[in-house]
Amino acid sequence: MAATVEPTPTLPSAVPVPQVVTRKVEREPSGFLSWVLTTDHKKIGIMYLVLTFAFFILGGVEALMMRLQLSQADNELLTPQVYNALFTMHGTTMIFLFVVPVMAGFGNYLVPLMIGARDMAFPKLNALSFWFLAMGGLVFYASIFFAPPECGWTCYSPLSDNDYLPSGGVDAWIFLVHLTGIGSLVGAINFYATIANMRAPGMGWGRLPLFVWTILVYSILLILALPVIAAAVTLLLTDRHFGTHFYDPANGGSPMLWQHLFWFFGHPEVYIMVLPGFGIVSEVLPVFARKPIFGYKAVAAATVVIAFLGLLVWAHHMFTTPSPTLVLVFFMMSSFLIAVPTGVKIFNWIATLWRGTIEFKTALLFSAGFIGTFLIGGITGVFLAVFPIDWQLHDTYFVVAHLHYVVVGGAVFCIFAGLYYWFPKMTGRLLGEGLGKLSFWLMLIGFHVTFLIQHSIGLDGMPRRVFEYPDVGNLELYNLISTIGSFILAAGIGVTIINVWRSLKNGAVSGPDPWKGNTLEWFTESPPPTVNFDTIPRIRSVEPMKDIRRQIAQQTSGATALAQPAEAEAGRVTQGA
Numbered sequence: 001m002a003a004t005v006e007p008t009p010t011l012p013s014a015v016p017v018p019q020v021v022t023r024k025v026e027r028e029p030s031g032f033l034s035w036v037l038t039t040d041h042k043k044i045g046i047m048y049l050v051l052t053f054a055f056f057i058l059g060g061v062e063a064l065m066m067r068l069q070l071s072q073a074d075n076e077l078l079t080p081q082v083y084n085a086l087f088t089m090h091g092t093t094m095i096f097l098f099v100v101p102v103m104a105g106f107g108n109y110l111v112p113l114m115i116g117a118r119d120m121a122f123p124k125l126n127a128l129s130f131w132f133l134a135m136g137g138l139v140f141y142a143s144i145f146f147a148p149p150e151c152g153w154t155c156y157s158p159l160s161d162n163d164y165l166p167s168g169g170v171d172a173w174i175f176l177v178h179l180t181g182i183g184s185l186v187g188a189i190n191f192y193a194t195i196a197n198m199r200a201p202g203m204g205w206g207r208l209p210l211f212v213w214t215i216l217v218y219s220i221l222l223i224l225a226l227p228v229i230a231a232a233v234t235l236l237l238t239d240r241h242f243g244t245h246f247y248d249p250a251n252g253g254s255p256m257l258w259q260h261l262f263w264f265f266g267h268p269e270v271y272i273m274v275l276p277g278f279g280i281v282s283e284v285l286p287v288f289a290r291k292p293i294f295g296y297k298a299v300a301a302a303t304v305v306i307a308f309l310g311l312l313v314w315a316h317h318m319f320t321t322p323s324p325t326l327v328l329v330f331f332m333m334s335s336f337l338i339a340v341p342t343g344v345k346i347f348n349w350i351a352t353l354w355r356g357t358i359e360f361k362t363a364l365l366f367s368a369g370f371i372g373t374f375l376i377g378g379i380t381g382v383f384l385a386v387f388p389i390d391w392q393l394h395d396t397y398f399v400v401a402h403l404h405y406v407v408v409g410g411a412v413f414c415i416f417a418g419l420y421y422w423f424p425k426m427t428g429r430l431l432g433e434g435l436g437k438l439s440f441w442l443m444l445i446g447f448h449v450t451f452l453i454q455h456s457i458g459l460d461g462m463p464r465r466v467f468e469y470p471d472v473g474n475l476e477l478y479n480l481i482s483t484i485g486s487f488i489l490a491a492g493i494g495v496t497i498i499n500v501w502r503s504l505k506n507g508a509v510s511g512p513d514p515w516k517g518n519t520l521e522w523f524t525e526s527p528p529p530t531v532n533f534d535t536i537p538r539i540r541s542v543e544p545m546k547d548i549r550r551q552i553a554q555q556t557s558g559a560t561a562l563a564q565p566a567e568a569e570a571g572r573v574t575q576g577a
C-alpha cells in the first residue's frame, strides 16, 4: 500500500482534516506473482522447503545411479567420468542445496511464529536470500549440460586446479558456493536480528524454544564459517584463471592451505546441518511424550558448547597430511570432547521419553529413529578421531558409512520428523499416519541395510569415490546388499511424497493445535494469517501453550476443560481474538 503522511497542521482548524491520505492502493499480487514477489516469511519458508526437497530428489536420483553402478563388480553401466560427476553433484547438492537451506526453510516459517513476531526482521532481505539460493542451484545444475565438476564436494587442490580440471564445471561449483553462501549469510544475519530483537514480551533467553536456540546457533556458525569458504574458493578462482599460485606448491603455494580453509568451514558445516535437526527433535519429543523436555538449560547449553568445540576440530579431516604429532593429538582430543555435550543431549532426549505417556505418531517415530541412528554415527566418529585408526580408514567406505549415519541419521530423519509435525500448521491438514509410519519403517530399514554394511566394505579396504571394484572377498555381495537397501530407502521417501500429495487436498483438517503443542506457533490458526497473531500473549515459561491452556481451563470453570479439546478450543478462540 502506498500511503503518504500529510504534515500535521500546527493550528487546530475548524474542519476536520484527515491525517493520512491514500492516493493509490496497490492490489495484492495473486497467483504465481504472489509467490515471486512475496516478503512474507511463511511463503518464503514454503518456497525454501519445496525447492530444497526438489534438490533432495535430484541428489537422491544421483545416489541411486551410483548405487546401481556399484551393485556389481566390474560393472560397465557408467563411465568413470560420469561416476565422478555424480558423487560431486550428489554431495554438493545434498549439503549446499538440501540440508543447510532446508533448515533455513523451517527456520523461516517457524522462528517468527515461535517467538511471537509478525515477520522476520528484514523481510526483503529474506526474499533475497531465497533467490540467491535458487540462482546458485540453477548455475550449478546448468553445468550438467556442459561439463559437470568432478572434484567431489571437497574440490581438493591440486585436482581442482586448471591443469587437471580445466572444464567450467569447477567454476560452476565455485559460483554455487559463492551464491548460496551469500544467500545463507544474509539469511543468518536476518535470523540473528529477528531472534535478538523481536521476541514476545516475557520471552527471555531462558524461555526461547529449543528449535529457536538451534537456529540462533546455526546462524552464528554460518556467519563464522561462510566467509572462510568464500575466501578459499575466491583464491581457487584466481588460481584457475588469473595466474595466482595460492595452492600451487611448484610456485610457493600449498594445497594444505586449501584443506585448512575448506575444513575450517567444512566441519562446522556438519553442525550447521545437524544442530537444527536436534532442535526439531527437542520440540517433537516432549509433545509426544507428554512431558516437559528433560534439562532444558542443559540442552540449550550443549548446543552452544557443540558449536564452539565444532570450530576447533577441523584438522581431524587432515590426519593423513604431513602434520606434527602434537597437532594430530590436539585435534584428536578436541574431537573426543564433542562427544560430551552430544552425549548430554542424547541422555536428555532419552530421559524426556522415559516414563512418558508416549503417543506413537510418525513425528515421534522419526525422532526416535534419529536418536538411535545418529548415535551410531557419533560413535564411529569417535573411532575415526583416533588418528592411527583414521590412517587405516581414511578414504574408505567406512567414512562413507560414518558420514551418512551423521547426515541422514542426524539431519534427514529430523527433517522428516519436522515435516510430519509442522505440515498441519503450514497447510491446515494432517499427513496420513498410516502412510507416514510405512514411510518411516521403509526409510529406517532401507537406511541401515544401505549403510551398516558399508562399515564392513570399508574395513575390507574398498576406497570411496571409485566407480568400480574387483570381485574379491565379499565385496560384490556387500555392495549388492547396500544397493538393495538404497532402493528400499528411496521407496520410503516416495511414500512420504505420495502422502504429502494426497494430504494437501484430502488430509484431515487439523485445526490450530492438533498435537497440543507447547510453543507459540500452535496459538494461531493453521495456516496462520498473514500477520501471524492478532494478539501476542505474555510469555511466562518455556511452554507458553501449556500456560494458555491452563489459564483457559481455570477461566472456563475448572479442570474438565483441560480434558475436553472442543471446549478448550472454543476458549482459545476468545483468548486469541
Ligand code: HEM
Pocket (backbone or CB within 6 Å): 060, 063, 064, 066, 067, 087, 088, 090, 091, 092, 094, 095, 099, 151, 152, 153, 154, 400, 403, 404, 407, 408, 412, 450, 463, 464, 465, 466, 486, 489
Ligand atoms: C538418501 C540416501 C543416500 C544415498 C543412497 C547416498 C549414497 C551415496 C553414494 C553412493 C555416495 C558415493 C560414495 C563414493 O563413491 O565415494 C555418496 C557420497 C556422499 N553423500 Fe550420499 N547418499 C544419500 C544421502 C545423502 C545425504 C542426505 C547427504 C547429506 C548431506 C549425503 C552426502 C554425501 C556426501 C557429502 C558424499 C561424498 C561425496 C564426495 O565423495 O565428494 N548423502 N552418497
Ligand SMILES: [Cu+2]
Pocket (backbone or CB within 6 Å): 266, 267, 270, 313, 314, 316, 317
Ligand atoms: Cu569433522
